[in-house]
Amino acid sequence: MAFKCLLVCLVLSISVNNVCSDVSLDDVFDVFELTTKVFNFISKSWEVADDMENRIGNENTPLVWYTKKKERKILNYFGQITHLVQVTQKETNDIRTMMLVSLKKLESMPDVLLNGIQINELLESVRSLENDFMTMEEYKYEENGKNEKTPTYTSYTLEKFADAMLTYSAGSPHKQMAKIHSFIVPQWEGFKFHTHGGIFNVLKNTLENSDALCDQKQSLQQLIFNLYKTLHLSQLKGFSVMQYSWMLLQTYGKGNFTFERTKQLQYFEKKITEQLDALKSSIISASNIYWRCDPAKHIKDTTYLEVTQLLQGYIENEADMNVEQSCMKDCGYYEVAEHKSCFKDQFCAKQRVCNGRILNCQYIDSDMRICQSTFGSNRRYDYIAYERGRTLGDSSVECKGTTSMVDSWWNFLIWHCSYCFCICDSNDAVSDRYFSLKPSLSDIKENKVITGIRFIKVKQMFHLQAQEGVLGPRGTIHESTRQWIEVPGFEFSFKNKTLKDGVDYHKLTYEARTIDIDSVLAPENTVVTGVKFRKIGSHLNIEVRVTLFDFITGKLIEPELKSYWIGNENTELSANPRTVIDISNSNLPIKSTTPSELDMSSNKYLTFTHSSIDYDVAQTTLPFIDMQTVAPYPGVPLSGLGIYFKGTKGFGGFIGASIFTYDLSNDINSKLFPIETV
Template sequence: MCARSGAGRVLGWYVIAAVILGHNDVRGVEVATVIGSLKLGSEILKLFYSMWNELETANMAGMRLPELQDKEQDVRAMIVEVSRHLERLEEQHAVTSAMITNLQNDLRALPDIIKVDRNLDTLTDLMNRVDTSDTQLNRYIQRGYNNETDDAKWQLERHTLEDFVTTVVSHGPSSIRGLLERIHSIVAPNERKGSRLRGPGIFAQLTRAMHESRSNMCNLQQSPQQLLYNLYNSVAITELKGYAMMQFSWMLLRLYNKGNFTTEAELMRERYQETTVQKAAAVKEAMQSAERDMWRCDPREHKEGETYVELTQLLQGHIQNEVDMNGDSTCRENCAYYSYAKSHGCYHSQVCARQPRCNGKLVDCQYIDSDMWVCQADSISDRRYSWIEYKNGRILGKKDSCERGKTKVDSWWRWLFWHCSYCFCLCDEQGPKSDRYFNLREVKADIANNKVVTGLRFVKVNRVIHLQIQEAGLLPRGEINMTSLQWRPVDDYRISDSDVYNGKDYHTLSWEQRAIDLDDLTAPNGFILTGVRFRRVGTHLNLEIMVTPLNFTVGTLDKPHQKSVWHGNDNTDASLEAPRQRLRISNPDVPISTNDGSVIDSRSDQFLLFTHSDINTDAAQTTVPFLDAQPVAPDPPTLLAGAGIYHKGRFGYGGFIGLKVVTYDFSNHVQARFPITEDEVN
């Protein structure tokens, strides 16, 4: 075989690698599409097979030194090219050491975590050692050239590279060969029947552990299935790195006249295919039973507007005398009589003249005691009162200093027969301090430009609660275009705008209409999440998701404007069969008052009523639950196949309404067979 000259020698194998690996630019531009680890592995096998054929065809013994150097340079060029493709794939499926550490911390309380913990530590160590060797090989290759001249000159001593590659293919336990076998024994140990290693691999162990500790999985920033899939890809990429290093090593040793190594390379290829299939089968089985929900734990520190948003003055504790709750200004009834009333005036300008009036409905009035001390809140606060202390010793709220000075409030008798009592009621009043609105407009990804939803969060803009989506472009084989990732701006309207209407653009909560449905919504197979919206079902606020079919292989939405559909749960609490059940929260204090982490206490097909905080602990001044505003967006971003609304909290506290997402089921696309045949190679 004739030698090639200068830069053309290196470019020759770049061209071959580019054609086989689907490279769009042989001069080093990033790969335009991402190929899965199995697919990339099969393409690299073809590349190695072609190179070995060329080495077999060439008469190595009769080659002159310049020709041998050309071949060596070809192999080095292959190392650089394959390494770049592996790095690109690794970016999409990276499972960091920090992520594994978080997982171990979340599983620490489980009785069988010791084995899982040990296996994760060992697996991480083995993968890091393979990565270290791969990094060292690439450093040798990249630093071995003097690129200051047009005719690149190899400057690394041959002995250095020869010693390195000899270690790579040795039979020692610390060699790349030994490390790969140890990794496989952790991931898929049940390949040999009767072996003492027979048993569940790390994927099955993790699936069981995460299922038992599902309440702690909110720290992972991934769904359990997504974590398994990304861990599998990290293992597969590590194995592919090791396999590539071994193949390169045998090629270089052959060029160094240390042997033929064709049989060794063939045996390694067969072993690589065998172990790859076994790992794929193990993760596929584990993924099929793993949960796909992803939600957020409570943050370490609550920050309004960042980690939570709240509704204000929906139902708020308010003191009103009976004499002002009827048009006749009488005191003939008791407080309980006024279950649904309004303020008709301010009799003789008493206490009512020194506090904000309730201009809406007064509901659920009750008598606590006739006389009290009232500490009114600051005028700019959303609260009416800081605390109330009754003559009988009962205190509503948390009593402390009173900046505005406390006010004495006394009931009185009229004509010795009627007692004009001060009642404690709930005020349902719309106004500038009452944020009680939910956006009803559709929130869709830019489906015309092949974008999909990759995350959700609650935001409050102009006093309106919005569902905001994170969107990104869709790539082949379910990958996400990271450069297009962004949070889509919400509609910036105000409820006072002339072209904005209640019931069409937004929903207003009230005493009669304050229910929110709690549902898990999942797309049919072959569909992905492309939009969300709130709608009204009777008096309930109800979530819907828009789902769109996709071509997984090509990475395109299938006629999104024609085939996208809205999907929701139409069930109500008035349904004849299996009616929707109410989730009740009892005596709820302000959610951020507890240091204990929230746990999910709802299930799909329930509903919850927004209400007031506990009368005793907070004087019913706060609307609960709050809304968890943390982004619910898997990291790394991935396809989503659903979304949901749930409640999380602790007993005695109002808790949070939270969003969850359902990651796409990739188990259907994991092939438990190697996508290459002898015919394809030949």
């Protein structure tokens, strides 16, 4: 378990790259485009270093002048590389601080000593390459635009640095890059097999089906991919430092390094290809599902929402359910009834009447003590204590509302007028039971795709709200463009007579209160660009809009023509029928002391119902709705969306929205960054 924590901290420590907020979208690169651009600048720099004409001056011109001129051109190109790196990666200081803090917390754990040393070695290699790159960044040359001479380091200092970078000591860039490679692509080292299948496989095997992913804000596949990008960037920095070191030494007349630079390029290409193969083999079997675990504390209207007053426990005397005020029948007779009168203003006059159907009545006991809930509550009762000992709800707490002693009576000494426990199917206008059927669509004209999803409630209407962002090359999302798509405002209400039930919204009723549990996956070469609920019979069913796109360019392909909706239209009567998730007679999920268990399987359905009669007086509608934001960071296009259920046995659970981050397994290959000879 401690090793799991260590792996999580490693990923957190050297995790994802981000973009600076003060650069335009045109300046933002992913690590693959950055690699191509860095190699382009290295190639231009070698053209300067290889230019023999600048080695020759006239008899009156010192050779050192030409040397310094070439040195400045080379270091100016390196300065442009550092700028590209800065706008691609997250601030280096923040990453380094996170690494050191994480390691300090974990280094004393005895049972992770062996693996901890190995991972510390990996972090040390990353840190060493970062430090070498930062040191060389100090030597970059930039024109100040004022025709003034910019102070520079002496050629002696630069030469000594270059010499140090090209040695084969334990801390040299070459050695550190080789060590990182051994963690990604395992090799025998003496009697020790590094990381038992590579760091990506260790990460996958450790975190899959583990609660350790709950705080990551990424799918497991996305997490592995972002770890690779971080390690690749560190190696790219080490490669750049070595190349520029050879350039400087060649400029200072220390030799021609064509063979060395070519061999290093071939080595780099070979190792990166091997690493991409290792990455792909891990990602193929890594889950791309992202959902939200239970929060540390459940807070109504912050972490979860409730459907209210749909079906609710209700006390009614049989005399009040017929116009004759007769007690000739019994409670079981009233399977479907209505409130007809209030006999002699008894308890019926002291409580909120059921303005709708009264269902499934049963006799429990004649006399009772009823704790009515406080005014304005969605509940009718906090508890009911019957004379013969049975208690519905929790009577151990002090009644905060009104306590009433309620006794059945005899009519004409012949008929017993019993108080029945029933279920109220109310038509009250204050009930939160409406689901929007309006789609939440990304702006495909602006090349925007869905990047997140969440449940929200506006007035009494529940919405599936999507987040959008601009899609870039190779599955990148420009973070500064991510925003939540507006949902209809207060005017979008069941009270608005221009809106229709079943067309614009769905009203939950006793007959139509089922939601389908599904994962809707986009076909290959498409991404999600919209989401909505629809009605299939009496079921609420999720539907997803998908659009064709080009992974390398990130461009949607004729989005207005080639976007379409997909979903699962199966019902209980289909050839592949849906199965039910039964939550009847359940307690409130927020009272569970164990974490919810996830049911992400498709082709199921769940019916909104009342809570347990014994535990909660059937006062609450279950399941609850998880409203936590499901939006991975960093942003990523999506391969699917879903509605899932999570809960524990005996508790009503939650429904929530899940996403599937774009499946990268088919797109990982060396074409991600074509490398030209330098």
